[in-house]
Amino acid sequence: MTSSAHENRRDMTRDGIQGCPDDCREDGARGAGAGVVVTFAGAGNLARAQEMAARLHAPLSEHPEPDALALRLDDEGLALVGDGMELRGDLSEMLPRLRPDRLSRELLVRAARIKASALAGRAPLAVDATAGLGTDSLLLAAAGFEVTMLERDPVIAALLADALERAAGVPELAGAVGRMRLVEGDSVAALGDLGFVPDVVYLDPMFPQRRKSAAVKKKFQLLHRLERPCGERDQEELLRAALAASPRKVVIKRPAKGPLLAGAKPSYSIAGKAARYDCIVPATAGQGAE
Numbered sequence: 218m219t220s221s222a223h224e225n226r227r228d229m230t231r232d233g234i235q236g237c238p239d240d241c242r243e244d245g246a247r248g249a250g251a252g253v254v255v256t257f258a259g260a261g262n263l264a265r266a267q268e269m270a271a272r273l274h275a276p277l278s279e280h281p282e283p284d285a286l287a288l289r290l291d292d293e294g295l296a297l298v299g300d301g302m303e304l305r306g307d308l309s310e311m312l313p314r315l316r317p318d319r320l321s322r323e324l325l326v327r328a329a330r331i332k333a334s335a336l337a338g339r340a341p342l343a344v345d346a347t348a349g350l351g352t353d354s355l356l357l358a359a360a361g362f363e364v365t366m367l368e369r370d371p372v373i374a375a376l377l378a379d380a381l382e383r384a385a386g387v388p389e390l391a392g393a394v395g396r397m398r399l400v401e402g403d404s405v406a407a408l409g410d411l412g413f414v415p416d417v418v419y420l421d422p423m424f425p426q427r428r429k430s431a432a433v434k435k436k437f438q439l440l441h442r443l444e445r446p447c448g449e450r451d452q453e454e455l456l457r458a459a460l461a462a463s464p465r466k467v468v469i470k471r472p473a474k475g476p477l478l479a480g481a482k483p484s485y486s487i488a489g490k491a492a493r494y495d496c497i498v499p500a501t502a503g504q505g506a507e
């Protein structure tokens with residue numbers, strides 16, 4: 218990213234979950250942590266909760282209403298709680314999928330692969346423009362990509378920063394986490410200001426039908442109270458920004474039978490039972506996008 222972009226966005230990997238200037242917010246009208254209450258467990262976490270509430274412009278409450286969506290600081294870190302459920306970013310849940318025999322068969326890893334001959338010995342560079350809780354980014358990082366993660370929702374970005382911090386202390390994850398960098402901000406702007414040319418841009422925006430799908434694990438429905446589904450205009454803007462970053466390919470995750478993102482026909486797709494990865498190889502891309 219250029220220095221001007223850095224002034225407007227926050228590199229959360231470097232700064233942890235502290236501070237974020239107002240102008241890096243995704244949606245000024247909605248407010249940073251709109252609808253979220255910050256709470257804490259144990260007096261020892263009060264100061265961090267106060268900081269988080271100030272940063273998100275969210276109210277602080279020791280005892281939020283039972284139906285409230287709350288971001289709770291506790292001794293384990295940060296959790297999103299509500300409706301009797303709790304969601305914490307936990308990258309160690311991914312460990313079984315990172316075993317080399319399984320990792321190379323992951324559809325995302327196959328879809329994102331870049332020929333070694335195109336890289337001249339350097340690591341492949343990916344931008345995950347819809348980072349969420351970072352599980353897909355972790356797959357890419359474990360497969361050797363240097364991953365820049367962009368996330369526009371400040372509450373989700375805070376949960377991801379917390380997950381990364383804890384994962385960095387897990388020996389089996391530390392190497393991959395060291396290749397992951399989180400930037401809070403909107404990808405439509407950030408992709409135009411990366412300061413490097415990525416090999417792959419990855420898009421996994423939430424589609425309207427995913428919001429209430431029975432297939433969505435119950436605790437992830439908490440997250441969907443924060444996310445806005447990606448409407449037609451958002452899809453077009455996101456894809457245009459991804460292509461404008463001049464990657465060798467754009468990889469788009471879709472439900473197996475879901476419609477194309479912004480109606481864009483892929484160069485090829487890799488499909489599984491639940492998901493499909495549409496790969497767009499721009500005509501101008503150099504060699505190497507398999």
Ligand SMILES: C[S@@+](CC[C@H](N)C(=O)[O-])C[C@H]1O[C@@H](n2cnc3c(N)ncnc32)[C@H](O)[C@@H]1O
Nearest residue numbers: 347348349350351352353368369370403404421
């Ligand atoms: C379906 S989730 C992605 C899940 C992710 N692939 C994972 O492995 O956890 C979509 C995420 O993209 C974020 N998002 C959507 N549009 C965005 C944009 N234009 N810029 C940055 N983040 C965006 C949403 O806030 C949400 O967290």
